[in-house]
Amino acid sequence: MKNFINEFKKFAMRGNVIDMAVGIIIGAAFGKIVNSLVEDVLMPPIGLVLGKVDFSDLKFVLTDDVAIRYGAFINALISFLIVAFAVFLLIKAINTLQERMAAKEKAAEAAEPTVKRCPYCDSEISIKATRCPHCTSELKK
DSSP states (O other): OHHHHHHHHHHHTSHHHHHHHHHHHHHHHHHHHHHHIIIIIIHHHHHHHHSOSOOTTOOEESSSSOEEOHHHHHHHHHHHHHHHHHHHHHHHHHHHHHHHHHHHHHHHHHHSOOEEEOTTTOOEEETTOSBOTTTOOBOOO
C-alpha cells in the first residue's frame, strides 16, 4: 500500500499534471471573466440596437407541450460569437506582445556576435574560444 501511495505522489507531482491543473484553474477563472464581458458589457448595447437582450422567450409552438425554442439558440449563438471574438482579441494581443518581445531579444542577440571565424581553418567557433575545436590552433585574443 505504501508503494502505491508513493507512486501516486510521484505521479501527482509531475510537472505535466501540475501545469494541467494550473491551466484548468486559470481557464475557469478566464471563463468567468469572458462570461461577465459578454453578459454585462457587450449584451446591453446589443440589446439597445436589437430592441431586446434576452431572446429566450421566442419559440415556435408545435403543440401545447412541444415547442421549438429558437430564442434560446439565438442567445447561445450570440454569446458564442462574442466569446469567440473576445478570445480572438485576447490571443491576438498576446501574440503581438510575444512577437515584440521576440523581436527585442533577436535585436539584442544580433547586436552582440556570439561566433567568430578561426583564422587558421576558417571554421565558425564560439567568440569565447581560446583554442579552435576543429584545428586546435591557439587563438589570439
